Amino acid sequence: MGLEILGITVLWLFLFGYVIIASIDFGAGFFNAYSILTGRSHILTNIISRYLSPVWEVTNVFLVFFFVGIVGFFPKTAYYYGTILLVPISISVVLLSIRGSYYAFEAYVSKGHKGYAFAYGGAGLLIPASLSVVFTISEGGFVEIVNGGPQLDYWKLYTSPLSWSIVLLSIVAVLYISAVFLTWYAWKAGDQPASQLMRKYALIWAAPLIITAVGIVYEMRSHNVERFEMMGNLWMVFALSAILFIFTIWCIWQKRHYGLAVILLILQFALAFFAYGFSHYPYLLYPYLTIHEGFTNTEMALALVIAFIAGLCLLIPSLYLLFRLFVFNKGYVRGERKEHV
Amino acid sequence: MINEEAVFWSRVLTETTLSFHIIYATIGVGIPLMIMIAQWVGIKNNDEHYILLARRWARGFVITVAIGVVTGTAIGLQLSLLWPNFMQFAGQVIALPLFMETFAFFFEAIFLGIYLYTWDRFEDQRKHLLLLIPVAIGASMSAVFITIVNAFMNAPQGFEVLNGELVNIQPLIAMFNPAMPTKVAHVLASAYMTAAFVLASIAGIRLLQGSNHIYHKKALYLLMKLGFIFSVATALIGDFSGKYLSEYQPEKLAAAEWHFETEEGAELLLFGVLEGEDVKYEIRIPYALSILAHSNPKAEVLGLNEFPQNEIPPLYIHYLFDSMVMIGMFLLFVSLVYIVAMSRRWSFIKKRWFRWVVGACGPLSIIAIEVGWWLTEVGRQPWILRGYMRTEQGATTSGSVDLMLLLFCILYIVLGIGSIVVLRRMFRKNPIEREIAERHADRKVK
Numbered sequence A: 001m002g003l004e005i006l007g008i009t010v011l012w013l014f015l016f017g018y019v020i021i022a023s024i025d026f027g028a029g030f031f032n033a034y035s036i037l038t039g040r041s042h043i044l045t046n047i048i049s050r051y052l053s054p055v056w057e058v059t060n061v062f063l064v065f066f067f068v069g070i071v072g073f074f075p076k077t078a079y080y081y082g083t084i085l086l087v088p089i090s091i092s093v094v095l096l097s098i099r100g101s102y103y104a105f106e107a108y109v110s111k112g113h114k115g116y117a118f119a120y121g122g123a124g125l126l127i128p129a130s131l132s133v134v135f136t137i138s139e140g141g142f143v144e145i146v147n148g149g150p151q152l153d154y155w156k157l158y159t160s161p162l163s164w165s166i167v168l169l170s171i172v173a174v175l176y177i178s179a180v181f182l183t184w185y186a187w188k189a190g191d192q193p194a195s196q197l198m199r200k201y202a203l204i205w206a207a208p209l210i211i212t213a214v215g216i217v218y219e220m221r222s223h224n225v226e227r228f229e230m231m232g233n234l235w236m237v238f239a240l241s242a243i244l245f246i247f248t249i250w251c252i253w254q255k256r257h258y259g260l261a262v263i264l265l266i267l268q269f270a271l272a273f274f275a276y277g278f279s280h281y282p283y284l285l286y287p288y289l290t291i292h293e294g295f296t297n298t299e300m301a302l303a304l305v306i307a308f309i310a311g312l313c314l315l316i317p318s319l320y321l322l323f324r325l326f327v328f329n330k331g332y333v334r335g336e337r338k339e340h341v
Numbered sequence B: 001m002i003n004e005e006a007v008f009w010s011r012v013l014t015e016t017t018l019s020f021h022i023i024y025a026t027i028g029v030g031i032p033l034m035i036m037i038a039q040w041v042g043i044k045n046n047d048e049h050y051i052l053l054a055r056r057w058a059r060g061f062v063i064t065v066a067i068g069v070v071t072g073t074a075i076g077l078q079l080s081l082l083w084p085n086f087m088q089f090a091g092q093v094i095a096l097p098l099f100m101e102t103f104a105f106f107f108e109a110i111f112l113g114i115y116l117y118t119w120d121r122f123e124d125q126r127k128h129l130l131l132l133i134p135v136a137i138g139a140s141m142s143a144v145f146i147t148i149v150n151a152f153m154n155a156p157q158g159f160e161v162l163n164g165e166l167v168n169i170q171p172l173i174a175m176f177n178p179a180m181p182t183k184v185a186h187v188l189a190s191a192y193m194t195a196a197f198v199l200a201s202i203a204g205i206r207l208l209q210g211s212n213h214i215y216h217k218k219a220l221y222l223l224m225k226l227g228f229i230f231s232v233a234t235a236l237i238g239d240f241s242g243k244y245l246s247e248y249q250p251e252k253l254a255a256a257e258w259h260f261e262t263e264e265g266a267e268l269l270l271f272g273v274l275e276g277e278d279v280k281y282e283i284r285i286p287y288a289l290s291i292l293a294h295s296n297p298k299a300e301v302l303g304l305n306e307f308p309q310n311e312i313p314p315l316y317i318h319y320l321f322d323s324m325v326m327i328g329m330f331l332l333f334v335s336l337v338y339i340v341a342m343s344r345r346w347s348f349i350k351k352r353w354f355r356w357v358v359g360a361c362g363p364l365s366i367i368a369i370e371v372g373w374w375l376t377e378v379g380r381q382p383w384i385l386r387g388y389m390r391t392e393q394g395a396t397t398s399g400s401v402d403l404m405l406l407l408f409c410i411l412y413i414v415l416g417i418g419s420i421v422v423l424r425r426m427f428r429k430n431p432i433e434r435e436i437a438e439r440h441a442d443r444k445v446k
Helices: A002-037 A043-074 A075-084 A084-110 A115-130 A133-138 A155-158 A161-188 A191-224 A225-232 A236-254 A256-280 A299-328 B005-045 B046-083 B084-117 B125-154 B171-175 B181-210 B212-246 B250-257 B286-294 B317-344 B352-378 B401-429 B432-445
Strands: A143-146 A149-152 A281-286 B160-162 B166-167 B268-275 B280-287 B384-386
Touching: A002 A115, A002 A161, A002 A191, A002 A256, A002 A299, A043 A075, A043 A084, A043 A161, A043 A299, A043 B046, A043 B084, A043 B166, A075 A084, A075 A133, A075 A191, A084 B046, A084 B166, A084 B181, A084 B401, A115 A133, A115 B166, A133 A161, A133 A191, A133 A281, A143 A155, A149 B125, A161 A191, A161 A225, A161 A236, A161 B084, A191 A225, A191 A236, A225 A236, A225 A256, A236 A256, A236 B160, A299 B046, A299 B084, A299 B171, A299 B384, A299 B401, B005 B046, B005 B125, B005 B212, B005 B352, B005 B401, B046 B084, B046 B125, B046 B212, B046 B432, B084 B166, B084 B171, B084 B432, B125 B171, B125 B181, B125 B384, B171 B352, B181 B212, B181 B384, B212 B250, B212 B286, B212 B352, B212 B432, B250 B317, B268 B286, B268 B317, B268 B432, B317 B352
Parallel strands: none
Antiparallel strands: A143 A149, B160 B166, B268 B280
16 A cells, blocks of 8 residues: 555545534534524533533644645645635635634633524534535536636536535534434433434434435536546445444434444444545546645655654544543533533 | 735735734743643642632633634645645645644643543642643644744755755755754743743733732742743843854844844944935944854854845844844843842832833733744745745735635634633633632632
């Protein structure tokens, strides 16, 4: 296995990590805002803030890790994506900033401020939409080389059914992932009403998830036949992912094995995410940039891999400690003590 | 293909983001160390006041960290969005420190979360101290790595250019470039110094406002001692930076000092106004520039006239240099006076006017950080990668940068105002007197 494959696999893994934990975070913000709107905030707010508080900063680092890593392993992506994505990514950054800072403001000072909650929830739905533009663009067909430099065709992007399908899928997936996770988390906290409410949301968002996912496969077919065929070669993995999805729903429907449901959910998305990523091979930006052309020099790649392994030796025990203390700590999850500094 | 307008707006946007970010980033590097020291002093002296100090600083720190994180994410992405050509070129050489910075940040984020949310979970205060060590290390290390990236831009090495291609890349040689030791040391020392003075300012202002609690006095004395130590360190390293500049970036030093003619026994210029090539109203210190540059009053210092006109940085950086040094000296002096006065029991430090001086230390140190960075960044113009790539070659060609500038300016105004309002409210709502009273009440119950 070449270093470039290793590099992109590691980056894809971190992006997947971000997709999952950020989805929980974004969805939680939305459910929180929605519960305030429908007068049910007393059911959800506590459980949501207890989970989110110690991890929101860590969530953000996964994203930073991805974009720093991809420029490191594939410096040419900085040129291509950097040039074309100025506007969409700037908007994402502003939304992320609003979210990150309002989160701190709200959690520490003006608890229960409705304006913050709505800004927070709204930003949570807009961020996946704005970030998913990158996936759409990577499919090819929206970038032209003009005067030797890449340029994004905004009109084509905004009028393409594919880009809107991807936006829809990202939002629905966020809500679904978040609902399944919070069902389990609330159940673990012994918070029956919150768990039941989240269970309902999980079931509600399951149907649109499958519809949008199928929709994208359909759109891909008319958008880019070659890419569609690359995905078709991996149909077994996508099918397996769909089976796991059905099992997850079954667990939740049966009102038991919520922990198993979360594991199945993560597996389901991991399979789909990696199959999607793999079907991209060897392109980083279809058809201009492949991972072989864009790869950094061997010396730097080796140095990065070594740094990465050393970093993991620090990170994995630390992350384990974080989870032990918050997600898997009964006293903390149940909110028995007020332990915030 | 260079888009002049995009180059200009990219520079403005990068400067705006960084200028806003470094306020929070500097505090974010320095404060964990202060919290750690307060916690340690509290444990050592068995003094609850210092533990409370650590706790209350940590609470305020969360807000500054939040802004630091989001603006840091912004600049991280803007590097690629505004300077895609630069990142493509330099990314091959400096990816390693950038990558390691993320790890340091990761490490800090994890332990900060643990530290903040396990308060009162452990009976033993020493466990809190243990959690703070990785936070402080992570914060300082991310400053180290990101400063290494900046040092590389000032003194690129560790690669060769062959027909426009980078070859023979040595990541470690690139990291340990000549600019790195002084830059990293200066950044760390000045960040600790700034954090000490910012916190001292708060104590000073609370005393001014009439809260005469011993808690503020303990805080102030501790912080003034720390501030003194770190300002001495900053000044010393600043002197080394001067020697580095004369060796590797003489044009920056010459521009900062308005030193036009190469000469031996060069004078140092303080203040002054430039009219053409004539300097007016300045104070001249004989031999001082030679001493700053080479530790030898007779040594020769290169003048600006030796360099091609299109490789000279803007001359206004002299004012930045003066402001930075003057503020640094002033802060060093104030903290020294305070420490001496405390040991000699001079009473003027309890006067209102001196409290005002203490109160000004925090904002002044932030100003010094800002002008210091403007000096070092503008001082390497016209290069983005000194000697290899000019700034305009690195910039994006996109036509929407001005619009993005507007967007980000609004964001920073909102974040800036928001963070101040939130911090004020946080401490107003829960004054120290009440918290001390509550904690003593807790103890009696036990």
